[in-house]
Amino acid sequence: MFALVLVTAAMCEAQKTNVPAMVTAGVDTNFPTTGSGKGTFYLSGPGVALKKEVELGTDVAVNGRDLQNAGAYEAIVCADTCHTSQFYVVAAKAVKLAFLVHPSRVPVAASDAVSGVALPFDKFENMVLTPQEVDFRLTAGSTSLLARSVSAQNGVAWFRTTSGKNAGKLQVVATLHDVVSTRAVQEVASDPCNLRIKGERTPKGIEVETDPVRDCSGNVLPDGTIVTFSLTGSNGKSTIDAPIKQGIARADIPAKGPQTISVASGVVMGNELHIGGQ
Amino acid sequence: MRIRQICGKALSRAAWIVALVLGVIGMLAAGSGPQVQFDTSKAGPRQVEADTQKSLLRDYRLAWASLTQALGNNSSDALQGPFVGDAAQWLRQTVASQRASGITSRYSNQSHKVDAVFYAPEGDLIELHDTAQFELQIMDGGKTISDDNVVRRYVVLMTPGADRWVVRQLQAVPEF
Numbered sequence: 173m174f175a176l177v178l179v180t181a182a183m184c185e186a187q188k189t190n191v192p193a194m195v196t197a198g199v200d201t202n203f204p205t206t207g208s209g210k211g212t213f214y215l216s217g218p219g220v221a222l223k224k225e226v227e228l229g230t231d232v233a234v235n236g237r238d239l240q241n242a243g244a245y246e247a248i249v250c251a252d253t254c255h256t257s258q259f260y261v262v263a264a265k266a267v268k269l270a271f272l273v274h275p276s277r278v279p280v281a282a283s284d285a286v287s288g289v290a291l292p293f294d295k296f297e298n299m300v301l302t303p304q305e306v307d308f309r310l311t312a313g314s315t316s317l318l319a320r321s322v323s324a325q326n327g328v329a330w331f332r333t334t335s336g337k338n339a340g341k342l343q344v345v346a347t348l349h350d351v352v353s354t355r356a357v358q359e360v361a362s363d364p365c366n367l368r369i370k371g372e373r374t375p376k377g378i379e380v381e382t383d384p385v386r387d388c389s390g391n392v393l394p395d396g397t398i399v400t401f402s403l404t405g406s407n408g409k410s411t412i413d414a415p416i417k418q419g420i421a422r423a424d425i426p427a428k429g430p431q432t433i434s435v436a437s438g439v440v441m442g443n444e445l446h447i448g449g450q
Numbered sequence: 451m452r453i454r455q456i457c458g459k460a461l462s463r464a465a466w467i468v469a470l471v472l473g474v475i476g477m478l479a480a481g482s483g484p485q486v487q488f489d490t491s492k493a494g495p496r497q498v499e500a501d502t503q504k505s506l507l508r509d510y511r512l513a514w515a516s517l518t519q520a521l522g523n524n525s526s527d528a529l530q531g532p533f534v535g536d537a538a539q540w541l542r543q544t545v546a547s548q549r550a551s552g553i554t555s556r557y558s559n560q561s562h563k564v565d566a567v568f569y570a571p572e573g574d575l576i577e578l579h580d581t582a583q584f585e586l587q588i589m590d591g592g593k594t595i596s597d598d599n600v601v602r603r604y605v606v607l608m609t610p611g612a613d614r615w616v617v618r619q620l621q622a623v624p625e626f
């Protein structure tokens with residue numbers, strides 16, 4: 173009985189491959205086999221299913237092309253029976269950064285409004301999971317808003333921060349060794365501050381316009397921002413929407429009789445204006 | 451005659467795709483598909499909303515059912531939809547390579563314990579750690595050349611698609 177076990181064990185040992193515990197992606201690797209005579213070598217893993225006839229007892233050379241995808245692989249050697257060994261291919265050196273930045277357009281001075289996520293990848297698009305230091309730099313013009321070094325955890329480095337105070341382009345840069353990835357965020361004026369209007373009667377009605385509309389940091393609101401003028405008079409209430417052009421919104425309102433005019437933009441209310449009748 | 455041949459081929463291919471999709475759905479409906487436990491309590495910086503968790507669970511399970519179909523039948527049709535990017539590419543490569551070698555891989559008795567470890571601030575990316583257990587049979591033609599119960603750890607990146615979450619990266623690692 174014992175002899176039978178030994179013989180069986182010997183047969184099982186007859187052919188196998190001694191795999192390395194880990195292989196770096198894309199590296200040519202030799203798989204030494206044991207046993208003698210003809211056998212079949214299989215390699216099964218992400219992106220590959222190889223089958224080749226081999227001479228047992230020699231090395232099986234596997235091209236790095238067949239080991240490009242990080243993951244778990246099975247090396248199988250068959251003669252009368254088959255023997256399976258498992259090994260892992262791990263990512264090569266990080267040479268790319270996937271960099272997601274949000275949003276593409278942000279109001280100034282908005283708390284925790286800008287975020288970025290960077291993921292290092294090797295040249296075969298494998299996620300690099302060993303800790304990597306990613307440097308994030310945010311600059312608006314010549315002003316530095318953020319310079320932070322973040323160690324990637326589980327292959328991800330990220331930041332979140334408040335937007336700058338001036339409207340314009342915010343440059344967001346992530347750097348890993350010599351890999352640089354750049355994104356741009358457009359910072360725009362926030363809600364208006366001190367929204368004020370002035371107006372006068374004209375032969376056709378009332379001409380009303382805002383003072384230059386700025387946010388609380390002094391940035392002029394972008395063209396196209398809608399300002400709403402509301403009129404209350406003897407004929408009831410009406411509203412007129414006007415877009416800001418070069419900082420100012422204007423409206424010619426065909427109205428007779430005394431009118432009370434108020435102004436709003438978004439959630440911000442401005443002053444009230446009383447214009448007498450014609 | 452030529453048009454009839456083309457139509458015949460197209461119909462036959464459509465029928466094959468329908469059969470595969472029905473196979474995946476049937477497998478899930480019969481409860482014989484992958485068992486998935488999902489824990490999102492450790493995810494950050496964004497919290498995973500309850501509806502998002504349900505969608506992730508559904509779509510990740512579907513992805514594994516599709517992978518099982520694809521590698522078991524050597525057809526990449528089942529991969530269309532649940533996988534994109536690098537994951538879709540290596541899975542298609544595997545199917546093509548298996549077909550060329552006459553090899554198939556069968557994943558059965560799957561159970562997945564999935565932890566969400568990172569959910570991006572804007573909700574456009576989630577990283578999962580999946581500790582999966584399954585029986586992996588590798589066949590050369592009708593002959594089983596490997597049959598093992600394995601525990602595998604996968605790092606998974608999923609992103610929201612038009613109507614579902616899709617697997618963008620599926621990478622087995624020795625340890626988390």
